Amino acid sequence: MNAPLALDTQGSMSLRDSRFTVPGMRCAGCISKIERGLEKLEGVDAARVNFSAKRVAVRHHERLGEDDLIEAIAAIGFEAQPVADNPMARDDHESAALMRALAVAGFGMMNIMLLSVSVWSGAEGATRDLFHWLSAMIALPVVAYAGRPFFASAAMALRHRRTNMDVPISIGVLLATGLSLYETIAGTGHAYFDSAVMLLFFLLAGRALDATMRNRTRAGIGALLSRMGRSAMVLDESGAHRTVAAEDLERGMLMIVAAGEALAADGVIEEGETTLDNAMLTGESAPQTARVGDTVYAGAINLGNAVRVRVTEAASDTALAGIARLMDEAGQSRSHYVRIADRASRLYAPAVHSLALLAFAGWMIAGAGWYQSLVIAIAVLIITCPCAMGLAVPAAQVVASGALARNGLLVKDGSALERLAEIDTALFDKTGTLTVGEPVPELDHFTDRQAAIALALARTSRHPLSKSITRALEGRGVQPVDLSEVQETVGNGVSAVFGGIAVALSRPDTGGFRIATGLRIGDEVTNIAFDDPVRHDAQVTLDELAAAGIESTVVSGDRAGPVSAVAGDLGLEWKAELHPDAKLAHIEKLKSAGYHPLMVGDGINDGPALAAAHASIAPGSASDVSQQAADAVFLGRSLRPVVLAVRVARRTMRIVRQNFTFAIVYNVFAVPLALAGLVTPLIAAVAMSLSSLVVVGNSLRLARAAQ
Amino acid sequence: MSGLAFLIPIALGLGMLGLTAFFWAMKRGQFEDLDGAAQRILIDEEDEDER
Numbered sequence: 001m002n003a004p005l006a007l008d009t010q011g012s013m014s015l016r017d018s019r020f021t022v023p024g025m026r027c028a029g030c031i032s033k034i035e036r037g038l039e040k041l042e043g044v045d046a047a048r049v050n051f052s053a054k055r056v057a058v059r060h061h062e063r064l065g066e067d068d069l070i071e072a073i074a075a076i077g078f079e080a081q082p083v084a085d086n087p088m089a090r091d092d093h094e095s096a097a098l099m100r101a102l103a104v105a106g107f108g109m110m111n112i113m114l115l116s117v118s119v120w121s122g123a124e125g126a127t128r129d130l131f132h133w134l135s136a137m138i139a140l141p142v143v144a145y146a147g148r149p150f151f152a153s154a155a156m157a158l159r160h161r162r163t164n165m166d167v168p169i170s171i172g173v174l175l176a177t178g179l180s181l182y183e184t185i186a187g188t189g190h191a192y193f194d195s196a197v198m199l200l201f202f203l204l205a206g207r208a209l210d211a212t213m214r215n216r217t218r219a220g221i222g223a224l225l226s227r228m229g230r231s232a233m234v235l236d237e238s239g240a241h242r243t244v245a246a247e248d249l250e251r252g253m254l255m256i257v258a259a260g261e262a263l264a265a266d267g268v269i270e271e272g273e274t275t276l277d278n279a280m281l282t283g284e285s286a287p288q289t290a291r292v293g294d295t296v297y298a299g300a301i302n303l304g305n306a307v308r309v310r311v312t313e314a315a316s317d318t319a320l321a322g323i324a325r326l327m328d329e330a331g332q333s334r335s336h337y338v339r340i341a342d343r344a345s346r347l348y349a350p351a352v353h354s355l356a357l358l359a360f361a362g363w364m365i366a367g368a369g370w371y372q373s374l375v376i377a378i379a380v381l382i383i384t385c386p387c388a389m390g391l392a393v394p395a396a397q398v399v400a401s402g403a404l405a406r407n408g409l410l411v412k413d414g415s416a417l418e419r420l421a422e423i424d425t426a427l428f429d430k431t432g433t434l435t436v437g438e439p440v441p442e443l444d445h446f447t448d449r450q451a452a453i454a455l456a457l458a459r460t461s462r463h464p465l466s467k468s469i470t471r472a473l474e475g476r477g478v479q480p481v482d483l484s485e486v487q488e489t490v491g492n493g494v495s496a497v498f499g500g501i502a503v504a505l506s507r508p509d510t511g512g513f514r515i516a517t518g519l520r521i522g523d524e525v526t527n528i529a530f531d532d533p534v535r536h537d538a539q540v541t542l543d544e545l546a547a548a549g550i551e552s553t554v555v556s557g558d559r560a561g562p563v564s565a566v567a568g569d570l571g572l573e574w575k576a577e578l579h580p581d582a583k584l585a586h587i588e589k590l591k592s593a594g595y596h597p598l599m600v601g602d603g604i605n606d607g608p609a610l611a612a613a614h615a616s617i618a619p620g621s622a623s624d625v626s627q628q629a630a631d632a633v634f635l636g637r638s639l640r641p642v643v644l645a646v647r648v649a650r651r652t653m654r655i656v657r658q659n660f661t662f663a664i665v666y667n668v669f670a671v672p673l674a675l676a677g678l679v680t681p682l683i684a685a686v687a688m689s690l691s692s693l694v695v696v697g698n699s700l701r702l703a704r705a706a707q
Numbered sequence: 708m709s710g711l712a713f714l715i716p717i718a719l720g721l722g723m724l725g726l727t728a729f730f731w732a733m734k735r736g737q738f739e740d741l742d743g744a745a746q747r748i749l750i751d752e753e754d755e756d757e758r
Contacts (some may be wrong), residue, residue, distance in 0.1 A: 027746065027749075028746040028747060028748075028750050029750075031743065031746055031747060031750060032750040032751075049740075049743060050739060050740045050743060051740055051742045051743030051746055051747075052739070052740045052741060052742040052743055053740070096733060099733065099738075100730065100733065103726055103729045103730070104726065107722050107723070107725070107726045110722060111718065111719060111722050114718060127711075130711075134715065138719075
């Protein structure tokens with residue numbers, strides 16, 4: 001828990017802070033296990049878990065390296081990855097600033113309202129002037145502080161000769177404050193500080209909700225990221241090992257790639273023979289054998305033996321980095337997407353400005369005098385940018401993304417929800433998307449005795465295939481037997497003795513293109529074949545998508561055989577052997593034909609397509625780049641979140657449109673009153689609160705949308 | 708009306724107190740880990756088997 005800071009006799013100079021993401025923690029027990037386990041470690045001063053971000057911050061002695069701490073966390077039973085310098089610090093900062101502004105505006109609003117209510121209920125003369133002066137003293141600093149997000153954004157827009165929602169807001173707030181100040185000094189008896197501050201408060205509430213949604217999702221996705229090898233073990237000429245970060249690798253270095261590790265650079269195998277999983281890069285599900293002299297690419301995962309690889313291309317020259325560049329370019333088109341709130345404000349802002357101007361001119365011509373004309377123009381400005389407009393979109397999107405998050409889908413921002421709602425055709429990658437993406441053993445032919453021995457052997461090894469056997473057998477409730485003389489030889493498997501008989505899990509004698517392993521008990525060998533099964537609810541999901549009018553196609557980098565088998569089972573159209581740029585071209589073709597394609601994929605090879613598609617979703621097991629390129633990430637083994645996402649996004653947009661309709665209807669009634677000069681501050685305040693409540697209440701209906 | 712001389716400063720003071728408390732809490736990171744705070748209450752403070 002809150003560990004007392006241990007008195008460090010060496011001086012605090014040698015203490016360091018490290019942060020790790022631990023995606024596996026799910027309960028209170030995990031928090032205490034990790035914190036207590038780490039604090040027991042020699043050299044660890046304090047450990048503090050942040051459960052929301054799935055992170056642990058460790059204050060430790062300098063001699064304790066990151067690797068030692070990762071090992072310690074692994075010994076406690078969790079997988080950990082080091083976190084680079086807080087990449088989300090800027091977003092956190094932005095949302096913290098919004099929260100502070102909201103708090104200040106709330107404080108100001110409540111106190112000014114208190115004073116305003118007294119004025120409305122009939123405070124006269126000196127008391128009224130005193131109250132107005134007090135309101136002014138509260139309102140001026142509050143508007144200056146809480147209005148900054150709007151003023152900054154409006155100034156930015158004006159500097160680029162554009163107008164956005166923040167321009168009428170800023171003008172309205174500043175004019176209302178300025179005029180109220182003038183009236184207070186002149187002692188004429190009208191002040192609109194309450195309207196100005198209340199407007200700021202409700203608009204800030206909308207902004208803060210929006211920022212909270214983005215942060216929550218980013219924390220969730222941040223916890224999933226960086227599962228891939230970001231560093232490599234490099235062998236010096238002197239024979240010493242050291243860990244080098246992927247970006248510091250240089251041509252000519254010799255990497256040692258252990259089983260289960262991802263390659264951090266392109267290279268040529270110099271020693272050893274292994275099987276590589278290239279699924280991330282090519283989409284091909286069957287592992288490929290790589291021998292001395294073969295070229296291997298960054299991102300591939302070593303399934304077999306440890307190999308030595310001479311680096312040929314590193315850092316930004318790898319095939320992987322080339323795909324990343326393609327993605328960057330493909331992502332450009334999406335930044336042109338205009339969000340619905342901005343689309344509305346493009347029509348709305350000029351209309352509001354001209355209405356206010358017309359009101360001013362009209363009353364001037366009617367001979368009302370410049371002062372009264374100005375008051376009416378301000379009333380029009382304030383009443384036409386009601387809080388309902390500001391809340392219409394974020395309120396609905398925050399509720400919807402919360403509902404989706406509870407169902408295992410993290411949506412990155414509101415714009416993603418808007419684009420998901422417009423989807424009319426879907427493209428699926430095969431490996432890791434329609435399929436689970438990890439080898440699952442076929443163990444139906446095993447006897448209970450064989451299963452028990454296989455589990456006992458498999459759970460001693462960290463090899464990916466052993467791990468999946470362990471998972472499958474433990475899932476069936478098999479009890480392992482007791483083994484003696486357990487030995488694991490790299491590349492050959494695990495062997496042990498059970499009741500005087502030699503038993504082993506090792507490579508099968510029969511070669512072949514499928515992954516397999518053999519269970520040897522005495523002289524009898526049973527083969528275990530591995531399969532990458534289709535997700536259990538893929539068919540249901542695709543049917544529901546079709547019912548929603550969305551046609552699905554399989555686009556894969558894998559060979560035609562396996563692709564047609566999967567697509568045939570699911571009754572889908574398919575395209576096979578597509579390179580990353582071919583997938584991208586396919587998306588572009590659909591887009592130019594007027595479609596709004598949804599891309600669902602996990603591999604790095606899907607990255608450009610994910611970035612270019614109108615909307616995209618990646619599974620939680622996807623590569624870092626794909627998760628970053630996608631609009632949403634779904635967790636777990638079910639494919640259903642994909643159809644949920646589309647359905648909820650469509651409902652959200654329906655609610656948003658209702659909210660807008662409401663805001664417009666409200667304006668249709670309020671604007672004539674304001675133009676006629678009949679709106680008092682009281683009416684404006686009541687109408688504003690009421691319209692905000694209606695919009696928020698309407699949006700809350702989305703909470704049950706994902707069921 | 709002389710009551711106002713007390714009541715208004717009290718009202719403003721209470722509001723400022725709340726605002727200061729909120730700013731302090733944000734600065735101290737009280738809102739950093741809301742889910743964690745909900746879970747931590749379930750942790751047994753000092754269980755013997757772990758000592």
